[in-house]
Amino acid sequence: MPDSNHAIMPTYGRLPVTFSHGEGAVLYDTDGRAYLDGVSGIAVTNLGHNHPGVTAAVTEQASRLVHTSNLFHIRLQERVAEMLSEATGMDNMFFCNSGAEANEAAIKLARRYGDRKGIAQPKMIVLDGAFHGRTIGALSATGNEKIRQGFGPLLEGFVRVPANDLPAIEQLGEPLADVVAVMVEPIQGEGGIKPLAADYLKSLRDMCTANDWLLIFDEVQTGNGRCGSTYLFEQLAVVPDVLLTAKGLGNGLPIGVCMARGAAAQQLGPGDHGSTYGGNPLCCAAAVAVLTALKEDNLMPQAEILRHHLIESLKQRITDPTLIADIRGRGLMIGIQPSTSTDSIVKRGLERGLLLNIAGGDTIRVLPPLIMSREQAGELGSGIADVLNEIAEQEPL
Ligand SMILES: Cc1ncc(COP(=O)(O)O)c(C=O)c1O
Incomplete structure (x- = not known):
């Protein structure tokens, strides 16, 4: 979708959401809706939003x-x-x-x-x-x-x-x-x-x-x-x-x-x-x-701990393990390659209050902040599984 504001060169395909503020691993849009941040501003806000x-x-x-x-x-x-x-x-x-x-x-x-x-x-x-x-x-x-x-x-x-x-x-x-x-x-x-x-x-x-x-x-x-x-x-x-x-x-x-x-x-x-x-x-x-x-704050060990929670929750919630072709990366740089189409993943994630991103055309790139709680990491993992389960149901290959 090109930029709706014509004073901005339309170089980005932006999602239909505007954020007003953030706290830790959560961003809030201008209507007050909360989103769990699995993108971190593309690997930027590694310490989350409004880090003290x-x-x-x-x-x-x-x-x-x-x-x-x-x-x-x-x-x-x-x-x-x-x-x-x-x-x-x-x-x-x-x-x-x-x-x-x-x-x-x-x-x-x-x-x-x-x-x-x-x-x-x-x-x-x-x-x-x-x-x-x-x-x-x-x-x-x-x-x-x-x-x-x-x-x-x-x-x-x-x-x-x-x-x-x-x-x-x-x-x-x-x-x-x-x-x-x-x-x-x-x-x-x-x-x-x-x-x-x-x-x-x-x-x-x-x-x-x-x-x-x-x-x-x-x-x-x-x-x-x-x-x-x-x-x-x-x-x-x-x-x-x-x-x-x-x-x-x-x-x-x-x-x-x-x-x-x-x-x-x-x-x-x-x-x-x-x-x-x-x-x-x-x-x-x-x-x-x-x-x-x-x-x-000893944050770096969190990368593997949270990765583990996220991936375990994903695997537990996915209805069919063959929906996931590959999981790659290290720490909180996670690539989940689904066997489903990736076309609607970001949009479906957004609808569920999850911020996701696709890299390389066929891989969900998950880049959560290091300060995320284990519960939030689990929520992100099971949320991604829900998105993939839904696609498998509604868009059979
Ligand atoms: C490995 C790598 N190098 C360079 C860049 C470019 O960084 P910037 O967008 O800050 O110019 C990126 C951005 O995604 C990157 O991932």
Whole structure:
């Protein structure tokens, strides 16, 4: 459905609901109806709505100082950098405002890395099914042909290979000489919650090290507690050279980060990159509150606990187990692939007061907040089962 307000470009197919406020895992529409949030603003409000720590930090900071620009030192930006460094082992980082911008910073960083090695036509290996954002650089790195179409000429220098297929890289032949980096999402989010195999990621790490390529992890969606650790790489025993995040870091305040270690941390110097807003005091106050709550409130273990409750409730309520073809992902990044059509799932969910989303065309992407109660997780799981049971009854395949 295009936007009903003609003053807005109709780039989104919006659902017919407007929210007025939220509390924890529940959003309330303008008529006062409650909805259980299984989307978290697309993996953003990982701490739920109106989180006391984030609300207090943001309101206090808003009354003190919102923005200064990076012409000056920003104490809160330094604080976020220290906290992220401590959590990830990354040496330094660049602050921006979104996931796409974090990817843009990584693309520039990788190109500079190649330039310093005398590679005039640097190439980055990216994967089929990947999503890295909508700006021209990030879009060029994105695998979905449908969203790239009509926006050419796109940025050159990306070599696309199938996911989980190491020989596909080895067999590239000549272009390998100009490769500077491999960029992947450890779980492809927009592509349909498709995890990359752990041994594939380990082999990619070895391959990058052996060839002096940078390994870049796009953890814009997998990060900030969603998968049960601050960043998913911690659970994979694979350490990237460049780590990108955004989304949940600000719990709704726009912030993105491109983190780097080792040689990757030495590529961008004064004047090489910038952002007027990037890492401003207001967004960084939110990020400090998010990182503090994730740790001090011991929220990350909740990801697996709530996942378990949700999936168990789903399985208990589903009338026919063959209605679920697959369940993927980790922690609270859950992909439920039904064997039914996915066309009416979001609408039926909405009618039942559940906020759901479809990714990759055939998968229900469930991204609830980490602060959800076990009861709410169960309610979401059984609610999804009710939707699938209803579809099986009313829309037989
Ligand atoms: C893995 C990944 N990278 C990048 C992006 C782009 O982030 P943004 O929409 O903040 O530009 C997204 C957004 O869904 C994402 O999931």
